[in-house]
Amino acid sequence: MDSRVSDRKLRRELTTWDLLMLSLGGIIGSGWLFAAFGAATTAGPGSIFAWIIGGVIIIFIALVYAELGAMIPRSGAIVRYGHLSHGSFAGFVLGWAYFLSAVSVPAIEAEGVITYAASYSSKYGIVLLTNTGVMSVLGTFLAMLLMLGFFFLNYAGIKIMGKTNTGLTWWKFVIPTLTVILLLVVSFRPSNIIVGGIVPYGWAPVFSAVATSGIVFSYLGFRQGIDYGGEAKTPQRSIPLATVFSVLIGILLYTALQIVFIGGIDWGKLGLVPGSWAQIYSLATSNSNPEAVALYDAPFAHIAQAAGLVFLTYILFADAYISPSGTLNVYLGTSTRTLYGMAANGHMPKKLLEIMDKNRIPFIPLLATLLIGYIFFLPFPSWYKMVGFITSATAFTYIVGGAALMSLRRTAPELKRPFKLPYARVLSPIAFIGAGEVVYWSGWPLVLYLAIAIFLGFAVYFVLLLLGAIENSFTKENIKAGLWVPIFIIVLTVLSYIGDTSLGGIGVIKFPFDLVTVAVISFIFYMWSVRSGIRTEDITEMIESGSQYVFEESAREAVGK
Template sequence: MKPVGLKRDLSLLDLTFVGVGGIIGSGWLLASQVAASVAGPSAIVSWLIGGIAIILVALVYAELAGALPEAGGTVRYPQYSHGSLVSFIIGWGGWLSWVATPPAEAEAITQYANNFAHILYNDKTGLLTLSGLIVSILLTVLFFVLNYFGVKLFAKVNTTVTWIKFVIPVATAILIMVFGFHGGNFVAHGGFFPDGFSATLMAIGSSGIIFSLQGFRQAVELAGEARNPKRDLPLAVILTVLICVAIYVLLEIAFVGALSPAMLAKGWHSLNLDAPFAELAVAVNLGWLAIILQADAMVSPAGTGLVYTASTARGLLAMAENGYLPKAFLKLHPKWRVPINALIFNMIIGILTLLPFSSWSKIISFVSVTGVISYLLGPVAASVLRRTAPEIERPVKIGGLSVVSPLAFIVAGLIVYWTGWPNTGYALGAVVVGLLIYFYYYSKGNFRARHLRAGLWLAVYLLFIIVWSYVGSKSFGGKNWVGAPWDTIIFAIVSLGAFAWGMRSGYRTEEIAETSRQIANGEY
């Protein structure tokens, strides 16, 4: 059950804009270029595939969020369906992604600000300078301060910022296409698929596409503070994904089409614009737009950093509620009713994250892999809870869930694999290492052996992904012991088996039984 005391101040507009604000951040400023440098014009297809994958997952979460609207929902749902081990793996993986996102947005702001200050970012090394690092730290602290004074202030600031973040990217894409569009770019330097379809797939996880789109779940994390969660949450999740996928596809088309011959002279892999859309605006004689974009480069990432600071604290609160983090993270500020200790802890970890990942491009692959891990259990949990808790009302009941759920699970797993070795090894290794925390609490008698049996399938599946990334196709950084397309085909088959194992492992946990009782008695 959600912690008592959170204020229900968020409307449908607030929830939708939380999602849009979480998605339209540094990704719109930088990901179009990074994706094009990996996949060329076929990056447009990368966005579409990534969008379809996220829509499948979002549909599942729309059902879950409507039925069980709770703070930190993505951590709580697997607790209801499989118990503590699965919930910990999902929560830990998600937290690793979420806590690193505000610093990534701070880095994006700092990189764009270098166009004015020229002392914040080193173009040759692609890293922040000491001055840039200090600025990024101060921005991370600012995200904390704005969240400290309550969810209502956060929502007002975020809704205002998100209107700006919505209008400017759309206007930018349209204006750039109208004033400077080169249709020949879509077949230049090797055609539409210059490095084959494998590069199109690899771009989904490694170039910021999934990093950008995964913000849809921010509304789910703040479910405990929604005014009418059963009505508004599912609608907000679906609206968020549809709006943002359309915007990103439009931006990628505009970016590829607006590149000048000089910018493309050395091919797609050599693209290296410090401020991609601002420089394109200058190239098509829209200097005034470039000025606006330089200003928006401060606003858009700041909005996303603000959103993730809020939702990450709720995720940590949910993990503490599940029993595998200190109860101190359950503390709410007596006046502002926000999870204050969780906010402080995440701010400190976020600042420390800036040290090894001192550039936007270095952090996004890690964030994408760990973030997608938390998607894996949504499809399984929704299907298991249909069986183990059929009595719970579902305002949104997805038709064809028996097809949607396994597809969403397989696609989420494939995105992790396509991100490529060694990124998968680093990120999933960090998740596996985190199990030491879980077993510490298990040794104290917090959990039962059945939780281990119910979670064994997920631990085995994650280890399989690490090994398969290492031995798989060289297109995704592997040793090519299993080449394309058999690597992807076999991976999908194994993922379907893992989904079936996960379905069989789910059971009517004590938590879902108690929550069902509370719902029936009007206590939830």
């Protein structure tokens, strides 16, 4: 099936508000329930800066994708841009990495629900988490059942799924906002922010917290408005607005949540000297301090309970089902459209392009997403174990944004650009470098695991090739155009190994020189990536056939604007 034919079959039901709510719904998930704890125990009060740093990086990335998304609105769009700007080879590597990150999110959101439930189910003899903090057999079964329920919601169609998400997102926004206000009034201790120093462990853990504690992971939901772009009524206007405003709202909300979490810690109840942030995590994971364990399992609910806000505690436990479930719902759809996008690129069987006539959704990718998502429970059986992998995998795929934007401006200047990013020559390399830094901050050996997982994608590709499920699309031209991608993976892996010891490296390059080194090398790869971009056949066909916008109505609106 031709991808243009299948793209036209998708229902265009989503408004600007729906796209904003999809993006914001992706941002406010399990991250708001757990990331504040992970960031605080990594960097102490410095975690407040970590949220701002992570948010600024994501804003630069989001601005780049705002132009791309409005210019070429497609479902599964992010996996298609590298293919359009640099050819099939780069498109496959980046698409595979993006799929790994997207398909694992439903599993981590389900784990978030089970982790919160475990904090009170144990009182009734129901064991959902073991003493080591990983899910039990029962916990895993319930997480799988939860994913199955949202599989059927996505199966019902994009309109029902989108409107359901809008309602859930309102709840997901109101509850953390209410939490900020109440904890600020009732339990906030300003001394917690300055005791031991605002950055007690130095700046290296602050940057590490950006990547490994769930900060960037929490912001990654901005991509939903782009990935659902092919099902929007007015994508040229809706995608930029939804993308940028969702991140801005996320930065304000998450920074405020981190502040009230830091200020809400009662050191006396924990039995610790004020400022002993790193000890909280070790006590919780060793199961040697009940207060620390309760804080680990249900961070904000525990602080609310300690402050005497019983009603808020009940609301937070209810939200522990709703917020992650809403994000699970969104990402099942995102993963589905990622597989769909890879099939449109020719990297997956064309069977994945088939759209159901009744519900107008790609059913086979949806089913595959559910089954593959289940597999991630095996190597990453807890929320805190999975979040770093998802962050580094997604951040790596975002490097192509700046490269694709500037490459397409050079190779296809005649493409209509309803939103043209100002100062793109400055912002694009910043976005590229920022994504590279986030991958490096994930630390050793996590970057190694990411590299292995990405290169395993080639095995998948060649198996599909041998089975005749796909045709070989790797030509000499597009291999040359995309060679920078796998080499950059290897270089980042080496930098991670020789990097600062606080990030798991052997300390050959110490902080802050490691950050400068990564920035310089990333800029070199950025220049290589922009120069190696090519005018692909898909872009040429898109321009010559007038199919830049799949739907004629969208094309007329873009020209009119």
